[in-house]
Amino acid sequence: MSLEGIGVPWIKAKIDTGAQTSALHATGIAEFERDGAPWVRFRVQPWQNTDDDAVAVELPVHDRRTVRSSSGHAQERPVVFMDVRLAGRTIEAEMTLTDRDEMVFRMLIGREALRQGFIVDSAASFLGGKPPRAVRRRNRGFA
DSSP: OBBGGGTBSOOOEEEOTTOSSEEEEOEEEEEEEETTEEEEEEEEOOSTTOOTTOEEEEEEOOEEEEEEOTTSOEEEEEEEEEEEEETTEEEEEEEEEEOOTTSSOSEEEOHHHHTTTOOOOTTOSOTTOOOOHHHHHHHTTOO
C-alpha cells in the first residue's frame, strides 16, 4: 500500500470493513486557512517506532467527521482526499487524520474506499502482495 501522491512509497495498512471511512496515522495535525478555505498540516510517519522518512503534508480539508473508535471513544477528525495505491490500483479516498501511534497499522482502509471495485476475502491476507523483506523488517524496527 502506498500514498505516492504525498511521497510515501509504502505504509502498513489494514482492511477494515467495520470502518466507513479510511484513517491515516498523522502527527502534528494543525488546521489553518489558505485563501479563505480550510486546510490542514500534518506529518505522516510510515514506520513504526521511528520518525525516519516522515513526510510533511498540507492538504485542503474536505470535511470534519465524528468517528467512534472500537473502544467507543468519539473524536472529531479532519477529512482529506488522498490518492491511495492498493492492490495495483490507484483510487481517491476520503481519509480521516488521527494519531494511531499505539496501533499496529498506520492506516485503515474503510468501506467507502473498498466500494471502488474491491472485493474482500476474509480468509486471505496480503492479496495485494507483501512488501520486500527489507521493508517488513524496517517496519518492525529493524534496519
